[in-house]
Amino acid sequence: MTYAAPLRATETLVPVLSLPPVVLAVDDLCVAYGHTPVVDRVTFTIRAGEVVALVGESGSGKTTTAQALIGLLPPGGRVTSGSIRFDGELVSGFTERQFQGLRGKRIALVPQDPGSSLNPVRTVGSQVAEVFRLHTDHRPDLIRREVLSLFERVGLSDPELRYDQYPHELSGGMKQRVLIAMAVALRPDLIIADEPTSALDVTVQRRILDLIDGLRRDFGTAVLLVTHDLGVASDRADRIVVLQKGRIQDSGLARDVLGSPSSPYTRQLLADAPSIAQGVRARPAPSADARRLVEVQGLRQQFATADGQTFTAVRDITFSVAAGTTHALVGESGSGKTTTARIIAGLQRPTSGTVRVDGVEVTALSGEALRHFRRKVQLVYQNPFQSLDPRQTVGQIIEEPLLNFGPVPAPERKKRVLALAERVHLDRALLARRPAALSGGQRQRVAIARALILDPSVLVLDEAVSALDVTVQARILELLAELQRDLGLTYLFVSHDLAVVRAIADTVSVFQAGQQVEQGPVETVFSTPATDCTRQLLAAIPGATLNARFAKPTA
Structure with missing residues (x-):
């Protein structure tokens, strides 16, 4: 703190803050x-x-x-x-x-997508070392030490091992840490972080943002x-x-x-x-005697690894979903959520355990019986652009499942497509366009319409809103609630985002490392979490403390 020039006796000393x-x-x-x-x-x-x-x-x-x-x-x-x-x-x-x-x-840039921002044919260590080679005259041995020190600083485990690994050998959070190491290597005056965590789980997101914040404090770096x-x-x-x-x-x-x-x-x-609007979905939990449309018992999935070992992705998962409700599977990447969802949809056969959907034992189906079962359970994926055929028009995309499941006359197909477009609030003028001409929200409406064309009883929504902006996300969540109310649909909602789950789900299972560590009504699990895993996921929700942080002081 500095002060103004000498004062006369009658003046008061006024501090003048020195701004950075x-x-x-x-x-x-x-x-x-x-x-x-x-x-x-x-x-x-x-x-x-x-x-x-x-x-x-x-x-x-x-x-x-x-x-x-x-x-x-x-x-x-x-x-x-x-x-x-x-x-x-x-x-x-x-x-x-x-x-x-x-x-x-x-000036350093931390881009949004770590997967496409690193060279796939070079080790991550050599890519960070390139920054020093371009901007300093350090010897190769010193550069390696600098990179290893950076890897340690950004929280990468076993820096020596990571140095010689390729991007595909790292998780999304690890790759983003490599990009941050690259960005801060020369202690820049300004870091531009462009959606640096939008593709990451909330707990990983929190660690990455904490890391950027720590670098800002330590070095006085400005951050956009x-x-x-x-x-x-x-x-x-x-x-x-x-x-x-x-x-x-x-x-x-x-x-x-x-x-x-x-x-x-x-x-x-x-x-x-959803992370700021903290209300839990306003509806009662399903009653104990409600019809169980989906029943999962003792589910286990193992995979053989390249070195001949066995990896257990899912172990002893048990839960049920009442008809007409939404059950969420939440957890970090690699926790077993998507594997469980794929087994329920009949896309993967488990090592052991049973799955029943509307009384049908899914794990016992094969051939034509399995193909027809898939009419009952439809999937909506995370990325609406990648899941839609870019060569087809929107109308053709929505219509295609009808061509795959039995003869439906062309006039009837057209009638159903128009009715579904209206149902998901998709302008019929868009039916002649291709996916590239649509926004992200419009593409996801197309994906939902395609999933509904066969009149399924269950929709599996695998991170179906995580790639969308919050405003578009809110409209899709409103659409899903409307469809469930009008059509009696049952949802299995896979997500790493507990804020979204809080807004849409009735019940929830929390996954960690392939195990279900907690389950129950959303309001109960979120208000009184029983495990450290759930508490950490809840604590990582961005904006959760907004009201406390900006609350006006009371008199």
Whole structure:
């Protein structure tokens, strides 16, 4: 703390806070692709040691803004006006060569998808070492020691082993830690974290964000956090900038933006974020004598490993699902959720145990009987783009199951497709388009319509909303609740996100390392968790402490 110049005797000593220096200053930034403006007069600053969050849905201009800051706009993108200053220097007119001198050394990027951001044919150690080879004159032995030290710092187990491994040998969380090690190798002044945890489990997400926060504290690094999740922003950011269609809707201290948002758009984001809207689904738990549509008993699944050993992915799983309700399977990646769901859907035969769906023993079926059983249980996958044939129109995609299960006349098929499009609130004009022309939410509606065309009794939803922005996610959850109410559907909802589970499920099973460690009504399990695993999952929900953090003090 510093003070003003000497005072006269009648004056009061007034402290003048020394603010950290401004690392990044963006003023009236405008970006266009061709003649189409996508970022319009965006203005914000980031000081040393500060976290500023850029928040908004897909298409809001968040990533485009971040790309413009470091000269990484895709072909056709250009800064049309405004200025970008880094450490006081005007960089908005930099050439690619000039930006190369900043990227990696003074400004680091942590991208969204760790799987596609690492070279698959090079070891992760050599890729991090490349940063030192490009920007320092260190000897090879010193570079290796630096990389191993970084791996240890970012929490990678057995750094010596990881150094010589390839990306496909690491989990998603491990790969993201490698990218963070690469980003902080030279202690940059600014880290741009573009959705760095959106593809990760909530517990891994928390560890990664804790890691970035620790580096910020230790080195005074400024952080630009790009996210669609106001829950994440509420936990991590000092200031928040909310973007919609390239324009700022709200901007200021996190407590002000989230405590009293000035724009309807920000208020909608807050209402749609399941991690912030903490209410449990308002409906009673199924009664003890309710008809059990799905019954799982003593389920076990083992796989042979490359070295001749046996790996047990699922062990002794037992639960049941009442007709017309939603049962959630929750846990981290590798906990056995998806394996269990695939067995229930008849896509995988277990090593032992039984599964009954509407009285039918699924594990005993084969051939034509198994094929016809699959009409009763349909799957909706995590990524709607990858699960839809890009060569087919939307109408053809929805119609296709009818062609696979018996002759249905063309007029009847068309009638059913139109009825389902209306049921899932999909404009019939979209039926002639292909998936690439649809948004993520529209694609997931197509996937749901395709699953419903055969009139199933059970839908298995495998991370069906985890790839969607919170606003789109909220609309899909509303659609699923409407369909369940109107059609009497039973859902098996696979998710790592307890905030979403809290919003949609009636009952829940918590998985850890292939075992079911807890189960029961959602309200009971979430309010009085019996295991450390469940408590850790609940504690990792971003934004869970929003009300406490921004609560107004009482008199």
